[in-house]
Amino acid sequence: MKNILYMATSLNGYIAKKNNETPWSESEWKSYSKIVKSIGNIIIRWNTYKIMKESDEFNSINNPLTIILTNQKLPPKNNFIFVNSPTKALDILKEKGFKKVLISGGKKLNTSFLKKNLIDEIYIDVEPFIFGKGIKLFSEVAIYKNLELLETKLLSKNTIQLHYKVSKD
Amino acid sequence: MKNILYMATSLNGYIAKKNNETPWSESEWKSYSKIVKSIGNIIIRWNTYKIMKESDEFNSINNPLTIILTNQKLPPKNNFIFVNSPTKALDILKEKGFKKVLISGGKKLNTSFLKKNLIDEIYIDVEPFIFGKGIKLFSEVAIYKNLELLETKLLSKNTIQLHYKVSKD
Numbered sequence: 205m206k207n208i209l210y211m212a213t214s215l216n217g218y219i220a221k222k223n224n225e226t227p228w229s230e231s232e233w234k235s236y237s238k239i240v241k242s243i244g245n246i247i248i249r250w251n252t253y254k255i256m257k258e259s260d261e262f263n264s265i266n267n268p269l270t271i272i273l274t275n276q277k278l279p280p281k282n283n284f285i286f287v288n289s290p291t292k293a294l295d296i297l298k299e300k301g302f303k304k305v306l307i308s309g310g311k312k313l314n315t316s317f318l319k320k321n322l323i324d325e326i327y328i329d330v331e332p333f334i335f336g337k338g339i340k341l342f343s344e345v346a347i348y349k350n351l352e353l354l355e356t357k358l359l360s361k362n363t364i365q366l367h368y369k370v371s372k373d
Numbered sequence: 374m375k376n377i378l379y380m381a382t383s384l385n386g387y388i389a390k391k392n393n394e395t396p397w398s399e400s401e402w403k404s405y406s407k408i409v410k411s412i413g414n415i416i417i418r419w420n421t422y423k424i425m426k427e428s429d430e431f432n433s434i435n436n437p438l439t440i441i442l443t444n445q446k447l448p449p450k451n452n453f454i455f456v457n458s459p460t461k462a463l464d465i466l467k468e469k470g471f472k473k474v475l476i477s478g479g480k481k482l483n484t485s486f487l488k489k490n491l492i493d494e495i496y497i498d499v500e501p502f503i504f505g506k507g508i509k510l511f512s513e514v515a516i517y518k519n520l521e522l523l524e525t526k527l528l529s530k531n532t533i534q535l536h537y538k539v540s541k542d
Contacts, residue, residue: 213386214386215386215495215497215510215520215535215537216386216509216510216511217382217384217386217387217509217510218386221517315505326384328384330535332519332520332521333517333518333520334510334511334516334517334518334520335516335517336484336513336514336515336516336517337513337514337515340385341384341386341503342385342505343505344506345506346506347503347504347505348390348503348504348505349502350501350502351384351501351502351503351531352501353501353530353531353532353533356525356527356533358525361522362521362522363522364522364535366384366533368384368501370503
């Protein structure tokens, strides 16, 4: 199973403004929707789940199977499954026969997968902004990873997508 | 006069590891050297000056006219001029007839220029790394800037250069 992290960031590496606002482009959103629809699942954390639910984002990405990492014990509901660890999330998706998994934030979730070497590829859509303050892609932890650039793609005039493989060394 | 910020970062936006280490590629260094040589000047802060001096970097970039931002009052020495504000640095370079200025770190210096709307263009060489901890491109301040992507260029297999114009709105 291939585990893919997909995020948009400002040029200086923030996945959102401090207030969680994400002023990303239409082209970024299109690209994200397309990959979610093709993969059919996403893994997110409770906070991201709440933000996406409030803004009715699940409908616009075709209601993928959504695994939510949380310490709350909740029964599955519609397409939402609640688990308390990255490996449990992956086990469920593997069991359901998925070949690819889409990890998509926030910061803590990204970090918990990266720390356990559970990210194979990373897509970053670099949006044309500088945020002085914001939420980082990963938490401040002692991680150091080498990447391999697989592809770059202009999503629009000002937005570029960088696609990397994470080295396993 | 066109003020250009040139930096390399990890994919997640750090300009160095926490210990100031910058494991950048040969291709990044070549690109940086080339632009310094063509512009003929750099503006840096005292810390960057010390790091560059220790590693004999000034020789390898043809000893450009170097303006160092510091609160210490020091007389000019060889190609080194010491000043205490971004505008003084720019005034000196303007007076000497430069058409372009190269701003190149670290974090505090970049921020002091950006805050005063003194950056016209930004080059970021995105290096294929994730650092869990590191030094950010800009300090945490209430800045929000829109950019316009001018060009992207593969410097090598794994390093991509992003070139932006900073919107003045």
